[in-house]
Amino acid sequence: MTPQFEYSQNVNSEDVLRLGNILKQCFIDLGENESYINRIGVENLRVIHQNEQVVGGLALIPMSQWWGGVSVPMTGIAAVGIACEYRGSGGAIALMQHTVKELYENGVPISVLYPATQRLYRKAGYEQAGSACFWEIPALSIQVREQLLPVKPVVPINLEVFHDLHHKQATLNNGYLNRNQFMWEGVSKPLEKEPLYAYLIGEADQPQGYIIFSQHADKDDTILRIRDWVVLTTAAAQTFWSFLANHRSQIDKIRWRSSPVDPLTLLLPEQTAKLKHISRWMLRVIxxxxxxxxxxxxxxxxxxxxxxxxxxxxxxxxxxxxxxxxxxxxxxxxxxxxxxxxxxxxxxxxxxxxxxxxxxxxxxxxxxxxxxxxxxxxxxxxxxxxxxxxx
Structure with a gap:
């Protein structure tokens, strides 16, 4: 453990202000610092000092993750930031090492993070453990027309309607989060002030899936961005694609998150869905x-x-x-x-x-x-x- 740094679990208001400014400089797209910190909770912030100066900090997100059909307690690490004048000083690795030791003392089994650089987190015992993927398909190419189930809008958007459906899908997928309130709020938070649209797939008393999305235009295309989705049956999968195909007159491309090998694409008549981006998140066995x-x-x-x-x-x-x-x-x-x-x-x-x-x-x-x-x-x-x- 690097001795010249002091790790703090109890963060005061001055520390919060300084850390907020550090994170704003580190993460240009973090959004409003005050709003983010309020959602995280000050009690979940950690900072590291050197000579009573805040060197950097991070956020802890207590939740759980599905492995082998069982929800395992997990702490996510987010917003790891070091002031630019302290980068290269060893502050980042000291911060991570102290955090890992704290998690162990608190009985946490595993921890997960999205790395900006793998080298740092490998020094703290993290390694590649799962995938984050973005897929894209031209709306005109979907060619799935038969809609087997009704699709009904959820207005206003009430995320609790989707909790049970998400839970059922999560149990079947290794790595899925058992979302806490913070993560559910992230699903409903607008991107670039785009309005969100939410639909249940199936009858209201027995839904078989859902889709939450936004729409925007860039200089070349109109894009439908799926923010969250659940498909639990064959009929729901067919309806998922036919519903998206019905946007083809106004939407050029559809983008969504899924696994590296997305089973939904088996229903497409041709291989027009393309994996546009893949990255790896990291896990540490605490x-x-x-x-x-x-x-x-x-x-x-x-x-x-x-x-x-x-x-x-x-x-x-x-x-x-x-x-x-x-x-x-x-x-x-x-x-x-x-x-x-x-x-x-x-x-x-x-x-x-x-x-x-x-x-x-x-x-x-x-x-x-x-x-x-x-x-x-x-x-x-x-x-x-x-x-x-x-x-």
Whole structure:
């Protein structure tokens, strides 16, 4: 731990003002600092000082994330900013290391962030763990016409109408957030003062999905931007596309967030939907035992995985562990053969299933016996992890 920095969990009004100015300079598109900080809550801000001067800070977002059909407590890290005159001083890594230690002391299993630079966060034990993707399709190319379900507007927009539907979709997708109030408010916050439109897919008493979107024009095209969506049935998927196709007279392109391999595109007659952008968010296993025990696993597998883990920041994460899996849940005990060796960074993409154990071994992220690699492949199998939210 870098000694010349002082980490503060209790942030006073002067610290908030200084941090707000730092974040405004760091993040040109953060929006109104006061509004953002009010939504985050001052109690979730952390700052780091040097000689009583605020060097930088970050925001904690307590929530949870779906892994193996189980919601695992997770703390998101957002708005990490260092004053420009202190950049390169070691303040950023000191801030992150203190934060990770605090999260461990508070019993947090995992933490997730969107990196501006991977090198910094890897020093704190984070690694690539899931995808954030933007897709685009020309409206004229959709060519799905039959609308199997009614589509009804939600006016005014009441986000509570969508909570249960989002929950049902989230349980099926590794990496999805179990959204808290802060994240739901982000869904309804207008972009560039664009009005939002929300529609339920299906009958009002038994909806099968929804879509929330805005529309805008740039110098070349008119764009329909899907802010949030849920599709739970085949009929809802068909209706989703036919509803969007009906905008073709006024809309040139449609953009949405989805997984790297979007199953919705299987309903399109041609491969006209294109993956326009993909980036990776990062995860850190804060507490090895809690993280492995709180996620879900394939229900019909009963086996043991013998791990040996290195963590240069959290001493309690070091050593040999046996992960016993049965009936969809895991139990961790100390000891074992240590047949699968990896550091805390290598554990992140294994835990999430972003890469297979064999791929992680080829890239030097772990080493294991053939048996341990096969067992790890079975228990961490699942849908490719992705997230529809940004924080």
């Amino acid at each position: 507490d090895v035992v809690k993280a492995l025990e709180k996620r879900g696993y394939p229900k019909k597998i009963q086996t043991e995985l013998h791990l040996e883990i290195e963590d240069d920041l959290i001493a309690e994460n070091n050593g040999k562990f046996i992960l016993s899996v049965a009936n969809g849940r895991g139990e961790v005990t100390k000891g074992g053969k240590g047949e699968l060796q990896l550091d805390i960074k290598g554990l992140a993409p294994l835990y999430t299933g972003l890469f297979t154990p064999q791929q992680l071994q080829i890239t030097g992220k772990l080493q294991g016996t053939e048996t341990s690699l096969d067992i790890a492949t079975q228990i961490f199998a699942g849908s490719s992890p992705w997230m529809a939210d940004f924080f």
